[in-house]
Amino acid sequence: MTRLLIVDDSPLMRRLLGGIFTAEGDFEIAFARNGIEALEQLTAFKPDVITLDVNMPEMDGLTCLDRIMLERPCPVVMVSSLTEAGASTTLEAFELGAVDFITKPDRAISLEIDTLAPKIVGTVRAASRARLPSSLRLAERVRLRSGLEYRPHSALPRLPATEALPRRQIKFAPAHGVVLIGASTGGPPALDTVLSQLPARFPWPVVVAQHMPSSFTGPLARRLDKLCALTVIEVAHPMPLAPGYIYIGRGDADVIIGNRPNGPLVLAAPSLPEHRWHPSVDRLVDSAMQHFAAERLLGVLMTGMGSDGAEAMTRLKGEGGRTIAEAEESAVVWGMPGELVRRGGAQVIAPLERIADQIMGMVGRS
Structure with missing residues (x-):
């Protein structure tokens, strides 16, 4: 069984995604309503893969992803909107360690979810088998576990361009x-x-x-x-x-x-x-x-x-x-x-x- 943690503040989205993966028959599923609950499930549930919404109260998806990759790295699939803002946030999530993303329907979710289900399942299955580099944010993980100052993702240095001539x-x-x-x-x-x-x-x-x-x-x-x-x-x-x-x-x-x-x-x-x-x-x-x-x-x-x-x-x-x-x-x-x-x-x-x-x-x- 693949242990899947679904993190979303929407009860409807949790129910729809839960229904999709329950029907597959080989997923053990847990839920979290926000980033704080998701971090608690990291040790309690020990997920193999996570679907993570971006916009949530108390702790948003990027902040939660940042902590997941430092505390217990595992494959994360972001749940993103098909907007430019959603795209930019998803690209930032990739930089933090997310493996892939699925897009929310831009119309009534309950009407489109059946059409999207095969792609959602395929994406999450592939992500569950993904290998995260052992060096992924290693220095930051060492700092956190050593009790040194933790810098949130917004403070991380950006990669400089190579030979950036005018x-x-x-x-x-x-x-x-x-x-x-x-x-x-x-x-x-x-x-x-x-x-x-x-x-x-x-x-x-x-x-x-x-x-x-x-x-x-x-x-x-x-x-x-x-x-x-x-x-x-x-x-x-x-x-x-x-x-x-x-x-x-x-x-x-x-x-x-x-x-x-x-x-x-x-x-x-x-x-x-x-x-x-x-x-x-x-x-x-x-x-x-x-x-x-x-x-x-x-x-x-x-x-x-x-x-x-x-x-x-x-x-x-x-x-x-x-x-x-x-x-x-x-x-x-x-x-x-x-x-x-x-x-x-x-x-x-x-x-x-x-x-x-x-x-x-x-x-x-x-």
Whole structure:
């Protein structure tokens, strides 16, 4: 049995979520009405996974998450609204250690919950199997257990950008290749780690397909732009594909590479039903292979459940392109990169903290 703690101040939401997981038959469920009760359940119930609402009285979701990750780390799925404010809060939750999120219906919850139930269950099941890095906020945990001063999440230092040169002073030659990155569950903090290490003079553009709703990818791009030496933008309309930029595919659509007489471009395309997840990593890689020689492409597949990207990146490697799969030891969910490895499509398997070095080494030899 999987021990699930549902934390929500809404009696209706607790009842609906409880009903979904009770019907599954393999969940033992406990409830908490706010963050204070949730922290009490950490030791009393010892959950394997937690769903955590953001807006609650007495102790909000972010403050509670902060304490969970310091006192008894376990996989947490945030319950978020599909608003820009909800997206920004969820991204902050990822920084604190949350594994994934589910979205609240924007209409009558009781009318939509049956439709959303399979995705909710799938997300929580995947999260329950997620591995949290043993180093996650280790220094803070040591300080807390040693009785030293505790700093709440709002006081934590932000990750500085790498080689943050004034962007207007940097001049680039035309793009000779493209880095293609795919990620899903656990992806935002993984992107933080990898993209923040790329230097301002990195010679290839980077295109990212991160499975997310459209209301989340804009805030994700803006957040990454503050961390990275390269300029990070969301692909909401066709734009030139140029070095010096990291392009984040818009959610609920696909991000693809095309071509015009004056050069390659990146654009958002309506999602296709044959691809389950969006932005689709497979479709991104396939589109890039139509306009660039395989040896001018580098595919990177990071944490996420499912297999999106594995098929196309295996073909890319077979045609002479280069590929990197995140190692199982660092992936929150080793689904997508694991499938790439199983298919023989990974040229390099690297832990998260070494992926940026691998990218720079491969592009530097081009």
